[in-house]
Amino acid sequence: MSMKPEIPVSHPRRASLELREKLVHALDKNVAAKAGLIAHGRGEAFDYLLGEATSPPAVRAAEAAAALLLSAQKPVISVNGNVAALCPDEIVALSRAVSAPLEVNLFYHRSEREQAIAEELLAHGADRVLGVGDAASATVPGLESARTRVDPEGLYGADVVFLALEDGDRTEWLVKTGKKVIAVDLNPFSRTAQFAHVTIVDNLSRALPLIIARTKALANREASSLSKVVKSYDNKKVLGEAIRLMYRRLKRLARQGVFVEVPHTGDAQHN
Amino acid sequence: MSMKPEIPVSHPRRASLELREKLVHALDKNVAAKAGLIAHGRGEAFDYLLGEATSPPAVRAAEAAAALLLSAQKPVISVNGNVAALCPDEIVALSRAVSAPLEVNLFYHRSEREQAIAEELLAHGADRVLGVGDAASATVPGLESARTRVDPEGLYGADVVFLALEDGDRTEWLVKTGKKVIAVDLNPFSRTAQFAHVTIVDNLSRALPLIIARTKALANREASSLSKVVKSYDNKKVLGEAIRLMYRRLKRLARQGVFVEVPHTGDAQHN
Numbered sequence: 001m002s003m004k005p006e007i008p009v010s011h012p013r014r015a016s017l018e019l020r021e022k023l024v025h026a027l028d029k030n031v032a033a034k035a036g037l038i039a040h041g042r043g044e045a046f047d048y049l050l051g052e053a054t055s056p057p058a059v060r061a062a063e064a065a066a067a068l069l070l071s072a073q074k075p076v077i078s079v080n081g082n083v084a085a086l087c088p089d090e091i092v093a094l095s096r097a098v099s100a101p102l103e104v105n106l107f108y109h110r111s112e113r114e115q116a117i118a119e120e121l122l123a124h125g126a127d128r129v130l131g132v133g134d135a136a137s138a139t140v141p142g143l144e145s146a147r148t149r150v151d152p153e154g155l156y157g158a159d160v161v162f163l164a165l166e167d168g169d170r171t172e173w174l175v176k177t178g179k180k181v182i183a184v185d186l187n188p189f190s191r192t193a194q195f196a197h198v199t200i201v202d203n204l205s206r207a208l209p210l211i212i213a214r215t216k217a218l219a220n221r222e223a224s225s226l227s228k229v230v231k232s233y234d235n236k237k238v239l240g241e242a243i244r245l246m247y248r249r250l251k252r253l254a255r256q257g258v259f260v261e262v263p264h265t266g267d268a269q270h271n
Numbered sequence: 272m273s274m275k276p277e278i279p280v281s282h283p284r285r286a287s288l289e290l291r292e293k294l295v296h297a298l299d300k301n302v303a304a305k306a307g308l309i310a311h312g313r314g315e316a317f318d319y320l321l322g323e324a325t326s327p328p329a330v331r332a333a334e335a336a337a338a339l340l341l342s343a344q345k346p347v348i349s350v351n352g353n354v355a356a357l358c359p360d361e362i363v364a365l366s367r368a369v370s371a372p373l374e375v376n377l378f379y380h381r382s383e384r385e386q387a388i389a390e391e392l393l394a395h396g397a398d399r400v401l402g403v404g405d406a407a408s409a410t411v412p413g414l415e416s417a418r419t420r421v422d423p424e425g426l427y428g429a430d431v432v433f434l435a436l437e438d439g440d441r442t443e444w445l446v447k448t449g450k451k452v453i454a455v456d457l458n459p460f461s462r463t464a465q466f467a468h469v470t471i472v473d474n475l476s477r478a479l480p481l482i483i484a485r486t487k488a489l490a491n492r493e494a495s496s497l498s499k500v501v502k503s504y505d506n507k508k509v510l511g512e513a514i515r516l517m518y519r520r521l522k523r524l525a526r527q528g529v530f531v532e533v534p535h536t537g538d539a540q541h542n
Binding site for chain 2: 023244
């Protein structure tokens with residue numbers, strides 16, 4: 001992928017800056033939305049508080065997510081603009097690893113963006129993408145109509161839904177319709193993070209490879225063993241730990257004084 | 272201003288959602304840049320940690336900022352896309368209150384955006400805007416050339432510079448050229464926040480009215496009295512307090528458990 005200006009390989013925050021460039025590029029391609037850029041910025045700040053590294057509670061949540069996906073009857077992976085923009089290869093790989101179809105699922109249904117997202121996923125190796133155009137024909141009571149249109153082959157009948165960077169209303173609605181929801185969200189206070197059954201508080205670009213690795217490790221386990229992993233998981237506890245990690249890091253930074261860590265270098269905060 | 276979808280007056284996070292809508296609108300008008308949307312999102316997260324309210328250290332920094340602006344020989348207000356998008360009325364009012372000209376100052380100089388920002392400021396009552404097109408003719412050694420072009424009538428000879436939401440390299444460069452820098456930045460760890468002489472860790476939309484009010488309160492003070500306010504101000508201490516406020520709030524939230532506060536409702540996290 002060509003980026004300009006080029007980010008030096010040695011840049012301490014290269015991974016973060018590359019994700020940002022990907023998202024800006026995706027906005028130009030109509031895959032991401034403007035509000036998605038703002039949401040990404042919020043995530044960056046929480047990621048900074050996590051030290052931009054996968055935490056122990058995120059590892060435990062990823063294990064539960066893998067077990068839940070493997071034990072599902074009808075798992076579905078919900079994909080929005082930011083997910084397709086940031087991690088198209090990884091989300092297609094997760095879809096394969098747990099035999100769960102990909103469904104485009106946007107806050108505002110706009111057929112050009114649905115199409116652009118589907119094309120992005122197909123270009124990255126997806127066999128098929130649900131939820132595009134007339135395929136999203138089923139409506140479910142709860143939210144206003146435009147936002148409840150789902151694919152009868154996908155989200156409509158899913159028992160387990162994997163989603164990331166999702167709007168809180170949609171997550172709440174999915175939970176209320178009885179589905180088990182797995183969410184990746186850097187903000188542990190977001191409604192999505194709080195409503196989901198399994199919340200992985202981590203950057204999606206780090207969380208997806210981890211979840212895929214765990215699904216491979218658990219692939220041959222019996223149903224009873226997977227069920228044990230899921231049942232022993234406590235999401236509120238895990239969320240609480242993620243929040244504690246953030247405040248402990250802030251406390252350390254405050255004690256050390258400022259000028260110790262410099263999170264935003266280069267074009268991090270430009271206008 | 273018309274917004275769609277309309278944000279209900281009763282919405283608990285109306286102010287935050289309105290700023291977001293302003294920024295998305297400004298991107299369409301070429302006033303804001305895509306990277307500016309991501310930067311705004313980062314600010315939102317830090318603002319949430321502050322409880323979306325002006326803190327005591329921000330009040331003290333605003334007082335020092337007002338005194339420094341009033342005692343300057345040649346103060347200049349640096350304006351980028353996000354500032355013009357979010358607070359055009361307030362930045363013009365500050366310019367009047369302290370008799371400091373407005374200068375457009377972008378990370379990447381692009382004449383269409385300079386022009387769009389200048390027009391936005393003029394439409395909101397500015398008499399004149401520096402730094403647009405050929406006016407930004409002076410170069411200063413330090414940063415790569417494109418980013419050091421400043422107006423000989425403005426930033427070039429300024430002794431005090433007010434800026435907000437600014438890139439760290441530019442702030443560092445302004446400080447190194449001997450200017451006193453006042454910055455508004457919600458991220459107390461940003462290089463801008465750390466390099467500035469006076470850092471107001473607050474949302475720009477709350478900080479500007481506060482600074483304007485303080486300049487009015489201090490307007491008749493003698494130079495020695497203003498100098499006393501400036502000299503007694505300790506920016507490292509104030510930054511440390513802002514960080515401590517954030518971690519104490521996180522600690523409280525972690526103790527209370529989750530499901531207590533729900534920051535992102537409605538279209539807060541959509542795709």
